Amino acid sequence: MTRIVVLGGGYAGMTAAITLAARTKRRDDVTITLVNATARFTERLRLHQTAAGEQLADLRIPELLEGTRIEFVQGWVTGIDAHTVRVDDEHTIGYDKLVYALGSVADTATVPGADDHAYTLNTAQDAELLAGRLTNANTVAVCGSGLTGVEVAAEIAERHPDLHVVLLGRQEPGAQMGPKAKAYLQESLARLGVEVRSGVEIVKIRPDAVELTGETVEADLVLWTSGVRVSPLAAKAGLEVDGHGRIVTDPQLRSISNPNVYAVGDSAAVQQAYGLMHGTCQSGMPTGVHAGTSIVRELNGKQPKRFRFGYLHIPVSLGRADAVIQFVRPDETPKRLSLTGRRAVWYKETVSSAPWPSFQRLKKMPAAGLFAWRRGGRYTR
Structure with a gap:
């Protein structure tokens, strides 16, 4: 039995867990556990709406996981070692493969007060x-x-x-x-x-x-809203991290310290040809897909493939009735093409701001439907 544990139920972690569940649904030698501090899924892309006073849907992780074999554990991850995860300092969960997706928070330590x-x-x-x-x-x-x-x-x-x-x-x-x-x-x-x-x-x-x-x-x-920081758990666990505490990965998204640990989303320092990726939903969800797919490849006796990602756009809401979309090259340098006004609002709502339906589709289409492939095998969102 291979025990797979995913830490973090944000965009990257949820994508990894659902990908794993969809691609192992016919196997009885795999267990998948998702650990998250709350049962509520946080749509971080929409928190600016919440901050202004808009009431958004109360999305629940257990409801999304219905119909999968994923076990949901609610609690704070308080420790990690080579084979176990400690939750709430009360109990441990053993793992053979770990997906580290604990994300980031605002870095309020940089300025006094x-x-x-x-x-x-x-x-x-x-x-x-x-x-x-x-x-x-x-x-x-x-x-x-x-x-x-x-x-x-x-x-x-x-x-x-x-x-x-x-x-x-x-x-x-x-x-x-x-x-x-x-x-x-x-x-x-x-x-x-x-x-x-x-x-x-x-x-x-x-x-x-x-x-x-x-x-x-x-x-x-x-x-x-200036800057982010990540959990110190990875460094405390002895995993190699960069100057910002993110897990340093190999080209396949595995920790260079422990190949049984995959790092995704904001928690990972992922090197691409153009430099380090920065944390966004646009890049985080493809890392989750890749980690899930790579673990399945390993279960099947194959080597995981190299992760390659290119940016597609910079979408920005400007209230509920306005937006601007800047299309970019894979290294995120701007192209000439952009959208503004209501066309941009429609684009952002359709492509960038609705992960919940995308998760539902991913349960049925683990390798397609949410992400496209650019020439050369590069993920886009």
């Missing part, structure tokens, strides 16, 4: 907590001008037009996009009344303000 005074979008509960405070606020400061910061600033500004929303960051919003898409994004933020302060250095978060180099921005609420 952020951990104590800033809200985050780590979980649906965190986003709901922020949403509950918006009605009594006048100014909201969003720290981080990357895609998450842009989406939540636009969402809050649209849903709460009387609020003053300030977006703070080192780079200008849409910096990774082409000129046309970037200009559209910035014009949309201006139309929504978002005050953008780029090229600034955040040095401290106070309960009522954000301190920048040489000035202070007063705010009733502060949301931190």
